[in-house]
Amino acid sequence: MVILPLQVHVKMADEAVCVGPAPTSKSYLNMDAIMEVIKKTRAQAVTDVYFCFLKLYLRCLLQASEGVTFIGPDTHAIQAMGDKIESKLLAKNAKVNTIPGFDGVVKDADEAVRIAREIGYPVMIKASAGGGGKGMRIAWDDEETREGFRFSSQEAASSFGDDRLLIEKFIDNPRHIEIQVLADKHGNALWLNERECSIQRRNQKVVEEAPSTFLDPETRRAMGEQAVALAKAVKYSSAGTVEFLVDSSKNFYFLEMNTRLQVEHPVTECITGLDLVQEMIRVAKGYPLRHKQADIPINGWAVECRVYAEDPYKSFGLPSIGKLSQYQEPLHVPSVRVDSGIQQGSDISIYYDPMISKLITYGSNRAEALKRMEEALDNYVIRGVAHNISLLREVIVHPRFVQGDISTKFLPEVYPDGFKGKRFWLKWEKHEISVKNSSPVCFFFRIPVAKSKRSSWELSVRLGDGIYPVAVSKDGSSFSVEVDGMKLNVTSEWNLASPLLSVTVDGTQRTIQRLSRNASGDTNIQFLGTVYKLQILTKVAAELSKYMPEKAAEDTSSILRSPMPGAVVAVSVKPGDTVSEGQEICVIEAMKMQNSMIAAKTGKVKAVHCKAGDTVGEGDLLVELE
Amino acid sequence: DKKNFAIVYYCMASLVLSKGHTYLVSWLCSWPLLYFCPYQCPTEKRTKGFCQKSLSRLRISFFLSSAAAKDRGKLTARERILLLLDPDSFDEYDMFVEHRCSDFGMDSNKNKYPGDSVVTGRGRINGRLAYVFSQDFTVFGGSLSGAHAQKICKVMDQAAMVGAPVIGLNDSGGARIQEGVESLAGYADIFLRNVLCSGVVPQISLIMGPCAGGAVYSPALTDFTFMVKDTSYLFITGPDVVKSVTNEDVTQEQLGGAKTHTAVSGVAHRAFENDIDALLNLREFFNYLPLSNRDPAPVCECHDPSDRLVPELDTVVPVESTKAYDMLDIIHSIADEREFFEIMPSYARNIVVGFARMNGRTVGIVGNQPKVASGCLDINSSVKGARFVRFCDAFNIPLITFVDVPGFLPGTAQEYGGIIRHGAKLLFAFAEATVPKITIITRKAYGGAYDVMSSKHLRGDANYAWPTAEVAVMGAKGAVQIIFRGKEANAEAEYVDKFANPFPAAMRGFVDDIIQPSTTRVRICRDLDVLASKTQSSPWKKHANIPL
Numbered sequence A: 001m002v003i004l005p006l007q008v009h010v011k012m013a014d015e016a017v018c019v020g021p022a023p024t025s026k027s028y029l030n031m032d033a034i035m036e037v038i039k040k041t042r043a044q045a046v047t048d049v050y051f052c053f054l055k056l057y058l059r060c061l062l063q064a065s066e067g068v069t070f071i072g073p074d075t076h077a078i079q080a081m082g083d084k085i086e087s088k089l090l091a092k093n094a095k096v097n098t099i100p101g102f103d104g105v106v107k108d109a110d111e112a113v114r115i116a117r118e119i120g121y122p123v124m125i126k127a128s129a130g131g132g133g134k135g136m137r138i139a140w141d142d143e144e145t146r147e148g149f150r151f152s153s154q155e156a157a158s159s160f161g162d163d164r165l166l167i168e169k170f171i172d173n174p175r176h177i178e179i180q181v182l183a184d185k186h187g188n189a190l191w192l193n194e195r196e197c198s199i200q201r202r203n204q205k206v207v208e209e210a211p212s213t214f215l216d217p218e219t220r221r222a223m224g225e226q227a228v229a230l231a232k233a234v235k236y237s238s239a240g241t242v243e244f245l246v247d248s249s250k251n252f253y254f255l256e257m258n259t260r261l262q263v264e265h266p267v268t269e270c271i272t273g274l275d276l277v278q279e280m281i282r283v284a285k286g287y288p289l290r291h292k293q294a295d296i297p298i299n300g301w302a303v304e305c306r307v308y309a310e311d312p313y314k315s316f317g318l319p320s321i322g323k324l325s326q327y328q329e330p331l332h333v334p335s336v337r338v339d340s341g342i343q344q345g346s347d348i349s350i351y352y353d354p355m356i357s358k359l360i361t362y363g364s365n366r367a368e369a370l371k372r373m374e375e376a377l378d379n380y381v382i383r384g385v386a387h388n389i390s391l392l393r394e395v396i397v398h399p400r401f402v403q404g405d406i407s408t409k410f411l412p413e414v415y416p417d418g419f420k421g422k423r424f425w426l427k428w429e430k431h432e433i434s435v436k437n438s439s440p441v442c443f444f445f446r447i448p449v450a451k452s453k454r455s456s457w458e459l460s461v462r463l464g465d466g467i468y469p470v471a472v473s474k475d476g477s478s479f480s481v482e483v484d485g486m487k488l489n490v491t492s493e494w495n496l497a498s499p500l501l502s503v504t505v506d507g508t509q510r511t512i513q514r515l516s517r518n519a520s521g522d523t524n525i526q527f528l529g530t531v532y533k534l535q536i537l538t539k540v541a542a543e544l545s546k547y548m549p550e551k552a553a554e555d556t557s558s559i560l561r562s563p564m565p566g567a568v569v570a571v572s573v574k575p576g577d578t579v580s581e582g583q584e585i586c587v588i589e590a591m592k593m594q595n596s597m598i599a600a601k602t603g604k605v606k607a608v609h610c611k612a613g614d615t616v617g618e619g620d621l622l623v624e625l626e
Numbered sequence B: 001d002k003k004n005f006a007i008v009y010y011c012m013a014s015l016v017l018s019k020g021h022t023y024l025v026s027w028l029c030s031w032p033l034l035y036f037c038p039y040q041c042p043t044e045k046r047t048k049g050f051c052q053k054s055l056s057r058l059r060i061s062f063f064l065s066s067a068a069a070k071d072r073g074k075l076t077a078r079e080r081i082l083l084l085l086d087p088d089s090f091d092e093y094d095m096f097v098e099h100r101c102s103d104f105g106m107d108s109n110k111n112k113y114p115g116d117s118v119v120t121g122r123g124r125i126n127g128r129l130a131y132v133f134s135q136d137f138t139v140f141g142g143s144l145s146g147a148h149a150q151k152i153c154k155v156m157d158q159a160a161m162v163g164a165p166v167i168g169l170n171d172s173g174g175a176r177i178q179e180g181v182e183s184l185a186g187y188a189d190i191f192l193r194n195v196l197c198s199g200v201v202p203q204i205s206l207i208m209g210p211c212a213g214g215a216v217y218s219p220a221l222t223d224f225t226f227m228v229k230d231t232s233y234l235f236i237t238g239p240d241v242v243k244s245v246t247n248e249d250v251t252q253e254q255l256g257g258a259k260t261h262t263a264v265s266g267v268a269h270r271a272f273e274n275d276i277d278a279l280l281n282l283r284e285f286f287n288y289l290p291l292s293n294r295d296p297a298p299v300c301e302c303h304d305p306s307d308r309l310v311p312e313l314d315t316v317v318p319v320e321s322t323k324a325y326d327m328l329d330i331i332h333s334i335a336d337e338r339e340f341f342e343i344m345p346s347y348a349r350n351i352v353v354g355f356a357r358m359n360g361r362t363v364g365i366v367g368n369q370p371k372v373a374s375g376c377l378d379i380n381s382s383v384k385g386a387r388f389v390r391f392c393d394a395f396n397i398p399l400i401t402f403v404d405v406p407g408f409l410p411g412t413a414q415e416y417g418g419i420i421r422h423g424a425k426l427l428f429a430f431a432e433a434t435v436p437k438i439t440i441i442t443r444k445a446y447g448g449a450y451d452v453m454s455s456k457h458l459r460g461d462a463n464y465a466w467p468t469a470e471v472a473v474m475g476a477k478g479a480v481q482i483i484f485r486g487k488e489a490n491a492e493a494e495y496v497d498k499f500a501n502p503f504p505a506a507m508r509g510f511v512d513d514i515i516q517p518s519t520t521r522v523r524i525c526r527d528l529d530v531l532a533s534k535t536q537s538s539p540w541k542k543h544a545n546i547p548l
Helices: A008-012 A031-041 A055-064 A075-082 A084-093 A109-119 A142-160 A217-233 A265-272 A276-285 A366-378 A389-397 A399-403 A410-414 A426-445 A539-547 B002-019 B022-029 B032-036 B040-065 B077-084 B146-162 B181-197 B213-221 B239-246 B252-256 B258-265 B275-286 B311-315 B327-334 B379-394 B412-417 B419-432 B447-452 B476-484 B491-499 B503-507 B517-531
Strands: A101-104 A123-127 A137-139 A165-169 A175-183 A189-201 A204-210 A238-246 A252-258 A301-308 A326-328 A336-340 A355-363 A381-383 A456-463 A466-475 A478-483 A486-492 A500-505 A508-517 A522-527 A530-538 A559-561 A566-571 A584-590 A593-598 A603-608 A621-625 B091-093 B118-125 B128-135 B166-172 B203-212 B224-228 B233-235 B270-272 B340-343 B351-358 B361-368 B399-405 B437-446 B462-465 B470-472
Touching (some): A075 A084, A075 A252, A084 A252, A109 A123, A137 A142, A175 A276, A189 A217, A189 A265, A189 A410, A204 A265, A217 A238, A217 A252, A238 A276, A265 A276, A265 A336, A301 A366, A301 A389, A355 A366, A389 A399, A389 A530, A399 A410, A530 A539, A584 A621, B077 B128, B077 B166, B091 B146, B118 B146, B146 B166, B181 B213, B203 B275, B224 B258, B224 B275, B233 B252, B239 B252, B252 B258, B258 B270, B327 B517, B351 B517, B361 B379, B379 B399, B437 B447, B437 B517
Parallel strands (some): B128 B166, B166 B203, B203 B233, B361 B399, B437 B462
Antiparallel strands (some): A101 A165, A123 A137, A123 A165, A175 A238, A189 A204, A238 A252, A336 A355, A456 A466, A456 A530, A500 A508, A522 A530, A559 A621, A566 A584, A603 A621, B091 B118, B118 B128, B351 B361
């Protein structure tokens, strides 16, 4: 029986071995299984390109035995940089700018508060062993420090088995700019320019680009040289990234060093022309670097969007799971690179990061790269799971982003009430409705046997709270659409089976994705990244719909539903308890993220439908209030 | 001049109708100028017939203000027709028919309504002919008089004659009690026509209001019964009678609401949110149906390439044979434009039935649903499947069957309920069907259920197996226990090796080919093309005797 692999990279491999079931503790963190595979396949080298799961242990084991080469830096460099305290000390010694702070075991919340006051608010608290921005919390006062201490220490203990915490000065309005370094085993090291990764949500990167609009050549050189100094100080070999926070006066502070290939490495590859993975393999083999610092160019501009399976309307992205019922990468758009490991039919599970792909576009300048990104996002077909294309599409055309006026607070500043989808201007709105309306009209022509002579329709479109009367008339394959006294000419090939519909509205070409339609007139389309729910009815039906009864909606303030699929970590209430508005009711963990669920109103707990350890799906009832 | 007045009056009346402006109506109705019109009588009556709509709107708004309104949130009989049919396509019959009852003060002029309590006629749905009757609850509660029945019978007779479907929009309180036996006779006349039309033209009932007593049997005899949520009910006797006879306390909704009939009793095939939603969906549904048993399954323009590969099907069946997956994923991905009109989606969910199109041609799809009760066959799913298969066979709609069935559900509940008799219905239906039959075994095809699910042995035209198929008498574990009484350690592996794959069946020709799942759509489309000219007949008989 032939069972085909689900993942693209598995399919591409000459030989693939399963290391274990989905939970990481049983597969990627299971050293025995991995050693077994290495033995069985007689592998010459091993790597964990993106994930830092294996980190220390694997390397120690490997180097002690077998003579298997690890593609990546040496153990001591990883160890030094994997530890926040040591990395900071090393950085200080290497004369790299660092942020004031404390790192070590914090006894209790009071001590945390004392330390925070010493540094001065605001401070940032996180587990020392945690990578990236994962589990990072920011405290502006004593109360928040206590809360942050509680979460971070829990997370430190449960996820990393390491109690140490990092508390340091939080830099307001910073940019996250990092320097790619490449070093060999012969003491050579290069800096491959910077990547700007300031667009983040919950301290995880969303949009990255290279180069940065913010750095001038001097700052760039200063940062690059400090990064190389640090790499040399730890005798680093292979590719690595030195992350900096840059404040508005271009002061930069060392944040941490990532001792692996990073998700956003393709943008550096695009502008420098180096293949970082190839270089890593060469370095591992013991070859010296082929390039000199002077050979490293900045050619053009590259932008990367991280396409996630998550709903951007819920705190800029809550994970979504499901099967990709349709999936089509926009590879027909020029200068587009898509790095992904999934295909149509793949499952997005709760076990890993919900990333679908990395979408990279390149151009001779930033405007060109961004223009291509717009096109690529419009042409990206993802069905079956929620995705963040709407957010990405909005970010890359936002005036602040286009001007390069960004910081790590970009998203909360631009969307203080959360992301709500495209905010369109009046002209667009009309375009959009006209564009939309032509397509349902097509359904009139695809009815069996129907030889309808009709050529004009009076329709009524409901979009959000607005109802727009629309007059459509047909002439050959083009439609004339009248919305609010504005007449537009819409032409297309009208292939309604294709997920992408290219239409020309008054001479402007637009790509629309038709997501779904039903007989009740509900039509969902994706236009400029955002999904719109339209209801398209004939004028008669629309007029009569006012007589239809309103269906009562469920009162959601007294019930708590899981906003996403995941596992219940803790439930802090029991039936009969009185809770106040905003009080934590339970904690759900999904995709390695802990989410605190709070009461929407003050009241008595009527029933608790979950317990710690339960797996819950999106929309599952957790707790009912009276 | 007078003629002009009539026209003006007519136009204004229509205007009023479209606006539902009740104030204007009363003013218009008392318009003295009309007195001069030579066509006074018919025009007045016609207007009264039309005005009923406005009047009923008045009544509804009146009722809405009084909390006792039973018919709130409903459209009038004419508004429903307006929405169901293409614009300007409705030709009304018998607008001048009035009821003939003279007892109980019914003969007074104010108790006579032109057209009585039903609007009948013919029209087009997306250009295709349909006969329609729409009961008017605002006239004597939509109750069925002799005249009312006569009007319905007339359109049914004509529909059968010309070969076009009959659509009933039911909103009737039951028999016209003032008319006594005449009303009962009317019911029987309709029932007879329902039966005679059965298998000749598709008959569809849309229940849009209360429907009690004798009135429920006409929908029950039709091919499809749809309901409107919250405003429609179907029951033999209402909650009051139930209370007095069985002492059960039950609400109308619990007894015969849309939820009850679509999920529990299986009387209704689908429910919709409101009148408009229901009528629009009915239009959509109508597109799948042939006009009569002399018509081939309709073909519509198709943009979805018939040779489209469906790569996700290669991975849709989980590696573990005990793990569930959603059969609807498979159906959506092979159907034209992913569109599937599911019939009875909430009832017996272990089998999925419904209509889709392949290369533009309507097909009926039957599939076991591994997600619900492992996709086993039980009483309800057998009956649901059987009725659907027989409809498709009667109306020349090719059948595509997806098989993943672990067998019939065991247990006393099923045996006492007559699973043998009911399971036989599905077997009977598949065996008897002479339309093109294409079967795809996606995973399990165990035991008798393998035979039942449109197997090669029941005149299947094209039977395929995916590489994940297991065609066997039962699962390996059970089989080994019986063969070896559990004494043979390696026997299970041997059985799996031998039967948990499609080869034994393929070697005997019981499946025609083992196909790559991603090519399923291509294969089905090609087969349907070839099988379009299929003719097959069964021995002459008056009719078969399906085990009811």
